[in-house]
Amino acid sequence: xxxxxxxxxxxxxxxxxxxxxxxxxxxxxxxxxxxxxxxxxxxxxxxxxxxxxxxxxxxxxxxxxxxxxxxxxxxxxxxxxxxxxxxxxxxxxxxxxxxxxxxxxxxxxxxxxxxxxxxxxxxxxxxxxxxxxxxxxxxxxxxxxxxxxxxxxxxxxxxxxxxxxxxxxxxxxxxxxxxxxxxxxxxxxxxxxxxxxxxxxxxxxxxxxxxxxxxxxxxxxxxxxxxxxxxxxxxxxxxxxxxxxxxxxxxxxxxxxxxxxxxxxxxxx
Ligand code: GLU
Numbered sequence: 402x403x404x405x406x407x408x409x410x411x412x413x414x415x416x417x418x419x420x421x422x423x424x425x426x427x428x429x430x431x432x433x434x435x436x437x438x439x440x441x442x443x444x445x446x447x448x449x450x451x452x453x454x455x456x457x458x459x460x461x462x463x464x465x466x467x468x469x470x471x472x473x474x475x476x477x478x479x480x481x482x483x484x485x486x487x488x489x490x491x492x493x494x495x496x497x498x499x500x501x502x503x504x505x506x507x508x509x510x511x512x513x514x515x516x517x518x519x520x521x522x523x524x525x526x527x528x529x530x531x532x533x534x535x536x537x538x539x540x541x542x543x544x545x546x547x548x549x550x551x552x553x554x555x556x557x558x559x560x561x562x563x564x565x566x567x568x569x570x571x572x573x574x575x576x577x578x579x580x581x582x583x584x585x586x587x588x589x590x591x592x593x594x595x596x597x598x599x600x601x602x603x604x605x606x607x608x609x610x611x612x613x614x615x616x617x618x619x620x621x622x623x624x625x626x627x628x629x630x631x632x633x634x635x636x637x638x639x640x641x642x643x644x645x646x647x648x649x650x651x652x653x654x655x656x657x658x659x660x661x662x663x664x665x666x667x668x669x670x
Pocket of ligand 1: 419420458459460462542545560561
C-alpha cells in the first residue's frame with residue numbers, strides 16, 4: 402500500500418490546531434466560521450469510526466481579547482489570567498459547536514508533570530482512554546493558568562510538544578499538526594526563495610533537525626524546531642505525524658483521503 406493511502410486506515414488521531422489557525426489575523430478574535438468547519442470535519446471523522454483527540458491552542462490569545470487588552474501581557478500572572486479567561490471561552494464555543502451535532506466534549510488540561518510523573522501519567526492515560534470509550538472528544542490544552550517554566554509543574558511551552566505527549570498517552574496512530582505553513586522546507590521559505598518542500602521524512606537525523614529553524618509566528622509559540630521535536634517523539638511512539646497548513650481547514654479531509662498534503666513523518670519501526 403502506498404504510504405499516503407495507509408493514512409486512510411488510521412483509527413486514533415490527535416489533531417493539533419494553533420492559535421493562528423482558529424483566530425482572525427487582524428483582530429485576534431475567534432474565527433467562528435473556521436472553527437465550525439473544523440468541528441464538522443471532526444464529527445465526520447467520528448462518523449467514519451475514527452477516534453479524535455483535539456489539542457487546541459488559543460487560550461491566551463482569546464483571553465487577551467475577551468479582557469480587551471491590546472497585546473498578550475508580558476508578566477506571568479496577567480498572562481495566566483488571560484489563559485484562565487480564554488480557556489473557558491474556547492471550551493464554551495467548542496461545546497456549542499460539537500453539541501450542534503450531539504457530540505460530547507471534555508476539557509483536559511495538562512502540565513509537564515502530567516507526563517513526567519509516572520503516577521500522573523497513568524491517571525491521564527486512563528482518563529483519556531475512558532473518555533474515548535465513552536465516545537467523548539477530548540479537547541486538550543496546557544494548563545496555562547498554573548503551569549510556568551519556573552513552577553514545580555514545569556511547562557511544555559508550546560502545543561506542538563504537548564500534542565506529541567498526548568499522542569503517546571492515548572496511543573494514537575496519527576498526529577496532525579495544523580500550522581501556519583505548508584510543512585517542512587529545506588530552509589525558511591519566508592527568507593530563502595530556493596527552499597524546497599519536503600513531502601516525506603523517513604528518519605529524523607541531525608541534518609533534518611538543523612533545517613527546523615525556530616521561527617515562530619506572532620500569535621503561536623511553536624516554530625519548526627518544536628515541530629521536529631514533536632515529530633521525533635510521536636514517531637518514536639509508533640505514530641505517523643503530518644504537518645499541514647491550517648489556512649485551509651479542509652486539508653484535514655484531504656489528508657484523511659490519502660492525498661499528498663503537508664509533510665509526513667513516518668512512524669519509527
Ligand atoms: N497553550 C497556549 C494557549 O492556549 C498555546 C501554546 C502554543 O501556541 O503552542 O494559548
